Structure formats: structure tokens, C-alpha cells
Amino acid sequence: QVQLQESGPGLVMPSQTLSLTCTVSGDSINNDLYYWSWIRQPAEKGLEWIGRRYSSGSTNNNPSVNSRVTVSVDTSKNQFSLKLTSVTAADTAIYYCARGIGRGHDYFDYWGQGILVTVSS
Amino acid sequence: QSALTQPPSVSGSPGQSVTISCTGTSSDVGRYNRVSWYQQPPGTAPKLMIFEVSNRPSGVPDRFSGSKSGNTASLTISGLQAEDEADYFCGSYTSSNTLIFGGGTKLTVL
Numbered sequence: 001q002v003q004l005q006e007s008g009p010g011l012v013m014p015s016q017t018l019s020l021t022c023t024v025s026g027d028s029i030n031n032d033l034y035y036w037s038w039i040r041q042p043a044e045k046g047l048e049w050i051g052r053r054y055s056s057g058s059t060n061n062n063p064s065v066n067s068r069v070t071v072s073v074d075t076s077k078n079q080f081s082l083k084l085t086s087v088t089a090a091d092t093a094i095y096y097c098a099r100g101i102g103r104g105h106d107y108f109d110y111w112g113q114g115i116l117v118t119v120s121s
Numbered sequence: 122q123s124a125l126t127q128p129p130s131v132s133g134s135p136g137q138s139v140t141i142s143c144t145g146t147s148s149d150v151g152r153y154n155r156v157s158w159y160q161q162p163p164g165t166a167p168k169l170m171i172f173e174v175s176n177r178p179s180g181v182p183d184r185f186s187g188s189k190s191g192n193t194a195s196l197t198i199s200g201l202q203a204e205d206e207a208d209y210f211c212g213s214y215t216s217s218n219t220l221i222f223g224g225g226t227k228l229t230v231l
Contacts, residue, residue: 037220046124047159047167047210047222060218063122096166106214107157107172114166 002026004097004112012091012119018084022097022112029078030055035100036073036080037108040093048093052100053080087119125150125211125223132229138199141226143211144192149221151192155214158187158196161225162207170209171196198228206230 008020022036029036037052051061053071061069070083084091094116098108126144133139143150143158150156154174159167169178171187174194184200194213198205211223 039222046224047212048124049212049220049222052220062219063217100220101172104155105173106153106155106220107169107212108159108167109169109172109178111166111168 002099002110004099004110006095006097006112006115008115008117010116010118012087012117013121014088014119015086018082018087018091018117018119020082020095020097020115020117022080022082024078024080024099028075029073029080030075032056033102035102036071037098037100038071038082039096039098039108039111040091041096041114042090042093050082050084050095054102089119091117092119093117122215122217122219122221125213125221127209127211127223127226129224130227130229132231133198133201134231135201135203137201138197139201139228141196141198141209141211141228143194143196143213143223145194145213145221146192148217149213149215150189150194152216153214154189156187156189156194157212158185158194159210159212160205160207161210167210201230203230 035052038050053059073080094114097112099110158171175187
């Protein structure tokens with residue numbers, strides 16, 4: 001059974017960088033059938049896709065945050081990460097990591113439980 | 122990119138059927154059969170219910186079905202049960218090589 005678990009600080013100061021890690025267990029992250037994504041959900045709102053990366057390196061992001069986002073994959077640790085720079089209160093949300101099925105399928109079959117990140121001084 | 126359009130809420134009585142719509146454009150829902158649906162009970166992570174318009178993952182009851190016509194996809198839940206009460210989100214691939222979700226629909230079982 002594949003499991004994903006987010007970790008990182010729950011509070012980030014405005015203008016700083018939000019950094020989260022997702023640890024994957026039950027399968028190898030080094031498989032280009034899948035891509036590794038971050039998705040967020042502000043309180044009482046819908047889901048917003050942030051970005052994705054294949055273990056091979058191919059990556060793309062939501063244009064709304066593209067200039068601030070980096071998604072990276074560490075195959076040696078079976079982890080992937082999110083960095084979001086210059087955060088504001090609008091970045092406060094529950095952040096989910098998820099496994100996406102690639103190769104022209106594009107849906108998310110496994111999700112982490114989510115981690116609440118608050119941007120505040 | 123704008124979110125896919127879903128009704129904010131739907132409701133139905135146990136045993137009835139409900140349908141949730143998801144309207145996009147010719148650049149996403151209308152162009153690709155890469156539409157998926159997710160169920161999110163309060164305080165939990167989303168769970169995949171339908172992928173590629175109408176396919177159910179193993180373990181999802183056949184009461185859940187999906188379809189698409191033009192730029193609108195639909196999720197139908199038949200034989201409503203109390204446990205179906207949750208938020209439902211649609212998702213789609215886009216011609217910009219990105220992913221997009223709907224705003225979510227709250228299903229209330231009366």
C-alpha cells in the first residue's frame with residue numbers, strides 16, 4: 001500500500017520561503033509512470049494544483065505561482081519537496097502531496113493526509 | 122487558469138440519485154478524457170472516485186459513475202447513502218500541460 005506523508009513547519013513568516021517534504025512509502029519514487037505533485041486548499045475553498053515533477057526531471061507548475069515554486073525529487077530518500085518563495089497570507093492553506101498517474105492519464109491516486117501551513121508574523 | 126465550474130451544493134434523500142456537474146472549456150474538459158473526481162469528507166484528504174471520465178478504481182462502489190458531454194463532465198451517485206455526504210471535486214488536464222480542479226460541491230444527504 002502506497003502512503004504519502006507531508007512534513008514541515010506549520011508557521012511561516014511573510015516574505016519567507018515555505019518548505020515542505022513528502023515521504024513516500026510502499027513504492028519507489030523512481031518510476032516515470034508517475035509524477036509527484038503538490039496541491040493546496042485554503043480554508044473552506046477548493047483545491048489548487050501547484051506543480052509536479054517526474055523523477056526523470058520533467059517538471060511544470062501552475063502559472064499562478066510558477067515564478068515562486070520549485071518541486072524537487074530525491075530518489076535516494078524516496079521523498080519529494082516543495083519550495084514556495086515570498087509567501088503572503090494568501091498562501092495559507094492545507095498542503096497535500098499526491099502521486100499523479102502520468103503518460104497521458106493525469107489523475108491522483110494516492111494523497112497525503114495534508115499539513116496546515118499558516119503564513120503570519 | 123480559471124477553476125472548473127461546479128455547483129456549490131447538491132442534496133438528496135437516501136436511496137435517491139444526484140448528479141454533480143463540472144463545466145470547463147474546449148481546452149480542458151472538452152478536449153481530453155482526463156477528467157477525475159475526488160471525494161473529501163470533512164477533515165480528510167481527497168480520495169479518488171473516478172478517473173478518465175468514467176472509470177472506477179478498485180473498491181469504489183458502482184453507485185458512483187461518471188460521464189462527459191462536450192465541455193461538461195458529470196458525477197452521478199445512485200442509491201444515496203449517509204456515508205456519501207462529503208465535498209466532491211472534479212479535476213482535468215489542460216492544453217497548457219497543467220492540471221486544474223473545480224471549486225467543489227458539497228453533497229448533503231437529507
